[in-house]
Amino acid sequence: MQQSSSAGNLADTLRRDLRHYSEGEKLPSNRALMERYQVSPVTVSRAIAVLVAEGAVTSRPGAGVFRVVPHAGPEPSGDVSWQEVALSAGSGSGSDSGPAAGSPRGPDASGLLATLATPPLDVIDLNGGYLHPSLQPERALAGALARAGRRPGTWDRPPVEGIADLRAWFARDIAGADGALAGADVLITAGGQSALTTALRSLTAPGAAVLVESPTYPGTLAVARAAGLRPVPVPVDADGVRTDLLEEAIHATRARVFVCQPLFQNPTGTTLSPERRLEVLRIARAAGAFVVEDDFARRLAHAGSSPLPQPLAAQDPDGVVVHIRSLTKATSPNLRVGALTARGPAMERLRASQVVDSFFVPRPLQETALELVGSPAWRSHLRALADTLRSRRDAMVTALRQELPDLLGERIPQGGYHLWLRLPAGADERALAATALRAGVAVTPGRPYFAAEPPAPYLRLSYISAANTDQLREGIRQLRRTIAEVCH
């Protein structure tokens, strides 16, 4: 580490100094550089290698190292304003198709970027969708990566569908050891978001309607819109999606896809009731539609929660369900390894779509995932995480009961990582979030969770992205002060 960093520092220094050399001028000898900068010969040769790689110097064995002046291109004083026109153009009047389904203004990533952004260090983060670094199994990940790196064949080209052992593991993890899924029903993806993109892009055609829960994860809305789809919201109540409205919507829109999160739904935290599970499957089957089951929170069940219902994919004889599972949420945003399952010809469609988009998931990451889930550290991490999630949820709920009792709903989620607060009618959630951020607390406004106009203002509060429970309590206290300031 030390060496690599010294070499980087030396390369930075030399790069600056190069300005004082003319084209073709010789640099001091390695020995001279060692003495001048008090570094080892290894550091000097690494730094030179960096500059050679950059094309800033050239090395002629036996002769020395010489400055290279790159051919000067035209000055970057040009005019890029034409791009505004190009980027606003739709499908072009020269096109032979009808009105373009895709938005000519590009995908709306604002909702996602807001939750992917890392807030400043002094801000209490009640906004993020990933585990705080202190909750991530960093040692287990490092160990898994190191073991994966030593496996023979780790750099061999993987099958485009993913490596067989990992596909088999996901099949068992999702549907049980003797369950309805085999490894062949699993496509390894680069995390949950990629899986959602592949599922929506391949099971629909631009211009179609796609049914989504309301409220729902903004990433689902963004993927649907980027694919040129029309998201149609179906309201969620305390038992999950309203199946009476689902049935109406599926007939009214002839949608072929319904996206749902039956377990600890984001943002409401609700779990689909047993009766409605069967209804969802029946309605989809009768309409000839797919249910994309985004099972993002399976590994975020809290200690002491009721036994979890099986995934819909485990109850699905006719291949209605396309299931999404990812390792990211319970580990690290960087372990972007997930699974997309399908039974029947849909799998071939998903596979072809992913190959065209991005070929396949790098094997070293797949091997790392396999090492992690096969290690003793995996189960102990999940157990510790379940305990932590419970105590963090309890800390936030207790603080809310003290500070803002009116905002807390009746049902407290037993899994996931957030609470969903209904604000007083007329409250300006965006102003509130902006004021809270200035006061040192990042929270998530509810608007991006709705495909259409929301019925009320909301806030989502995450309890996994802050550093500790003290911060959760302090964040809620500050939020109360902010609400008092903004809403009155």
Place this chain on the structure above:
Amino acid sequence: MQQSSSAGNLADTLRRDLRHYSEGEKLPSNRALMERYQVSPVTVSRAIAVLVAEGAVTSRPGAGVFRVVPHAGPEPSGDVSWQEVALSAGSGSGSDSGPAAGSPRGPDASGLLATLATPPLDVIDLNGGYLHPSLQPERALAGALARAGRRPGTWDRPPVEGIADLRAWFARDIAGADGALAGADVLITAGGQSALTTALRSLTAPGAAVLVESPTYPGTLAVARAAGLRPVPVPVDADGVRTDLLEEAIHATRARVFVCQPLFQNPTGTTLSPERRLEVLRIARAAGAFVVEDDFARRLAHAGSSPLPQPLAAQDPDGVVVHIRSLTKATSPNLRVGALTARGPAMERLRASQVVDSFFVPRPLQETALELVGSPAWRSHLRALADTLRSRRDAMVTALRQELPDLLGERIPQGGYHLWLRLPAGADERALAATALRAGVAVTPGRPYFAAEPPAPYLRLSYISAANTDQLREGIRQLRRTIAEVCH
């Protein structure tokens, strides 16, 4: 390694044996398992951990390990044939848009899957687009991965655009140390194919035309079609794309994007002439269109080749060029790390599109790439690769001159990894490829490289995917016999 593999084997054995246990029945003690299977205590606990992770057994500390029988779902005896209807449906008659631009039959990955497939071991591979494993810098990659794994912060969430040092390295690598690009103009992507997907999806709208070279890389055609675009071919001659026809096509179609490979074009191997470089930039600028420069072969220049022209991106004051660079071709198919560059507002569009599709590239891979290109092994690998590419090309050209002199074109490429052979009129390239494969040689038919009807039958022969030059020679001899058999 040994332990991990033993644990895997033991887990497999125990998983089979579990069938003979009833629900809740206790497994033999760890000691008994150690003795029965002659393995270490570590192996036993790892194997048990695997089974616990799968949910096949449960471990109660102090009591033992017990079989779990998963809740039986419905028998997977259902009927998935309804999917055929769902997958053939277009955007739906309930949709409010016009005819769907996207193909209702799904993306065509056949051309890509053909070159991504690994042929059987006894087949000479003249078809693949990746370096044979013996040419990949496996030790340097393993070292880079190990160093990346030890870096503090390797599992920290990266900025969505990529880590700053890697963006800066790509900017210098593409446009030179004092060049037209800064790190802020670079978006780190999950390899070249993903970059192409992001560029085409974000700079166009479904239904639009996109101009492509003819012939061109099948992955470009597949991405364009999957995005609902209409690829319009512009012929290539010995000096690269025909700029007179490019100008006509850009006006006739009002396309906003032209995709090209100015260096060692795939499949023809041609390099855009200096005059035409300027013409391409002028035509695009005048039409308000982007040039997507797929610089896939920059690191595949052969030893002894003429000095390489700069990328178009280095000669681009007005931000016309969106440049694609990837580390994959010169290293390993698994180092799926690339760069997409743009100057001006287009960068924000590309960034938003990638965030919605897949969030970001895992940091451990980005750090591995940075370690690799900063290591002394990088330059020495590239030098050795340039030598190998030259000798492999020479071996194949020599063999073709002996065996099939009529098929070889006049210009022999100085970079890339393949030769492009025009077959006699009327030759059935697909029958030829199929017969050659049965005779033990994998070659690539030319058809997938054309957006429309091809002017003649072609074959593409890769010289990087076979094991050695002997295989190249043997492959050409066999190809001559196959051609004699099929074409006469």
